[in-house]
Amino acid sequence: MAEPAAQTAFAEEALTHLDTLYRGALRLTHDPDAAQDLVQEAYLRALRYQHSYQQGTNMKAWLFAIMRNLFWDRFKGSRKEDVSLDDVGEFVLYDKLRDEGARPEADVLDKIAASEVVSAVDKLPPLHREVVLLVDVEGFSYKDAAQTLAVPIGTVMSRLHRARQQLQKSLFDYAVESGIVRPDGMNEGPPRNHGEASDFVGPRQVPQQ
Amino acid sequence: MRCEECSDKLDRFVDRELTNTEALEVQLHLEGCPDCMEHYDFQEHLKRVVKRSCDCDVAPTAFREKLRQILS
Structure with a gap:
């Protein structure tokens, strides 16, 4: 067991990542109480095995790995669901909108409520959902996500790609159901005046990388 | 760069996962290709x-x- 001061310092640093773990647990369990149980168990395990954490490495990724392993062991059984997403085609929502000349396509995304986006994420199979959580929500690099999930980087990339396709499909279905777009992909609402500046505030400049 | 290659690299470009050289190639293509x-x-x-x-x-x-x- 670590010295009390060292343990306190470790705990304090670990708690700086609490929101990330809680968000992840919430999206994995779909239940606030279960999420708190999972996170608490993960922190206790992290404290127990703090000697295995290498200073200077990514503590957030280390903690998330502990939590998701617990999730699979305790909540889902040790056998991971081998759920593969159907191939829904490339860029479903984007292509549907684009084919019908609805521009700019990204405007549709701004009309979809955040709760519906969360719902679409929640509908993803867990193995795909956790990649979206790590890369898109928490900003993990592919390398850190691969280490956290104990899979090759190529698996992270393929799961992420499939997950984004599925997200587009779910969001398109919602956009049709809620009348944001018609089933043929056209935007609802007043026609745009293409001669004037767009009110789209998304990036037109490609960022320097 | 062809559009197909750009499309293949788009996820990694959006996620800032390309090398500097690859990212520059995608960037140049995007600036010349409205689609x-x-x-x-x-x-x-x-x-x-x-x-x-x-x-x-x-x-x-x-x-x-x-x-x-x-x-604690």
Whole structure:
């Protein structure tokens, strides 16, 4: 067991990542109480095995790995669901909108409520959902996500790609159901005046990388 | 660069995972190809919408305090 001061310092640093773990647990369990149980168990395990954490490495990724392993062991059984997403085609929502000349396509995304986006994420199979959580929500690099999930980087990339396709499909279905777009992909609402500046505030400049 | 190659690299470009050289090649293609630029805009926007939508949950204060006590 670590010295009390060292343990306190470790705990304090670990708690700086609490929101990330809680968000992840919430999206994995779909239940606030279960999420708190999972996170608490993960922190206790992290404290127990703090000697295995290498200073200077990514503590957030280390903690998330502990939590998701617990999730699979305790909540889902040790056998991971081998759920593969159907191939829904490339860029479903984007292509549907684009084919019908609805521009700019990204405007549709701004009309979809955040709760519906969360719902679409929640509908993803867990193995795909956790990649979206790590890369898109928490900003993990592919390398850190691969280490956290104990899979090759190529698996992270393929799961992420499939997950984004599925997200587009779910969001398109919602956009049709809620009348944001018609089933043929056209935007609802007043026609745009293409001669004037767009009110789209998304990036037109490609960022320097 | 052809549009097909740009499309193949779009996920990694949006996720800032390409090498500097690859990113520059994609960037140059996007600046000269309105179709791919719109495609990029959409993917970038989708990523931001997902983050913004899922980012708002934070751990309850009481839970944070409970954990702090348990861990100390």
